[in-house]
Amino acid sequence: MTKKTDAINYYDDEGFNYEDYWTNRDYEHLAEVTAINKLLKGRHFRLALDYGGGYGRLSEPVLKVTDKLIVSDPSTQQLDMAKAKHKSQKNVDYMLLTEEGKIPLKDKELDLLLMIRVSHHLPQIDPTFKEINRVLEKGGLAVIEIANQAHIRNRAKSYISLKGLSKDPVPVGSVANGIKDTTPFVNHNPKTIRTQLKDNNFKILKVLSVSNLRSGSVKKLIGVNSMIKVEDKLQAPLSPLLFGPSIFFLVQKLEDK
Numbered sequence: 001m002t003k004k005t006d007a008i009n010y011y012d013d014e015g016f017n018y019e020d021y022w023t024n025r026d027y028e029h030l031a032e033v034t035a036i037n038k039l040l041k042g043r044h045f046r047l048a049l050d051y052g053g054g055y056g057r058l059s060e061p062v063l064k065v066t067d068k069l070i071v072s073d074p075s076t077q078q079l080d081m082a083k084a085k086h087k088s089q090k091n092v093d094y095m096l097l098t099e100e101g102k103i104p105l106k107d108k109e110l111d112l113l114l115m116i117r118v119s120h121h122l123p124q125i126d127p128t129f130k131e132i133n134r135v136l137e138k139g140g141l142a143v144i145e146i147a148n149q150a151h152i153r154n155r156a157k158s159y160i161s162l163k164g165l166s167k168d169p170v171p172v173g174s175v176a177n178g179i180k181d182t183t184p185f186v187n188h189n190p191k192t193i194r195t196q197l198k199d200n201n202f203k204i205l206k207v208l209s210v211s212n213l214r215s216g217s218v219k220k221l222i223g224v225n226s227m228i229k230v231e232d233k234l235q236a237p238l239s240p241l242l243f244g245p246s247i248f249f250l251v252q253k254l255e256d257k
Contacts, residue, residue, distance in 0.1 A: 052118035056082035120147035149187030202251040
């Protein structure tokens with residue numbers, strides 16, 4: 001059964017402001033901007049959708065490479081914040097998502113889609129991949145971030161405990177303090193995600209390991225600017241190791257089967 005808006009608008013909460021959650025998370029934000037810039041460098045798009053884009057945190061790097069951007073989210077609170085943030089931008093539209101896994105666009109309408117910091121709310125992610133495939137034109141691109149359960153710390157723990165990593169999504173509890181108790185939070189196995197992407201007619205063009213230096217002590221030791229310089233150099237080399245807590249996939253829709 002498809003979930004309606006009142007079951008998926010996790011960020012419509014007067015007691016929780018998602019923008020405040022990003023206070024003192026400059027490194028994590030800039031690491032993601034760095035990855036997006038790297039994956040989309042030298043490309044230009046007609047119409048892009050930021051799926052689950054919240055208050056438009058990552059709109060800036062996308063607007064550099066697209067004629068028009070749609071910021072979509074199930075939260076009216078977040079979309080109102082995005083409208084205020086981008087009120088001077090004439091090429092940004094806004095879309096309220098009302099059903100989980102459904103994008104209210106026509107078939108093959110987009111040539112770029114981003115899905116960042118959304119996968120951890122999707123215990124069943126395959127239907128979303130199918131919908132992304134539907135709204136992308138042939139050759140269209142998607143930047144998909146996956147909350148990585150196979151990151152280096154988890155792999156070390158699994159080796160020590162002699163337990164293998166699950167191929168299925170793993171619940172990790174409530175990550176964002178103050179958010180609704182019913183909000184699902186899961187991490188995904190990137191190897192399973194690779195298979196699901198290929199099964200949904202996507203070609204994986206590039207993979208990056210992101211937020212590789214996420215650590216409060218490292219921030220205090222060398223500072224955000226220095227961390228980002230190092231992060232920039234590590235994202236590609238560390239991707240085969242699935243090192244960081246976030247894995248970014250750049251995928252291309254193949255010709256319809």
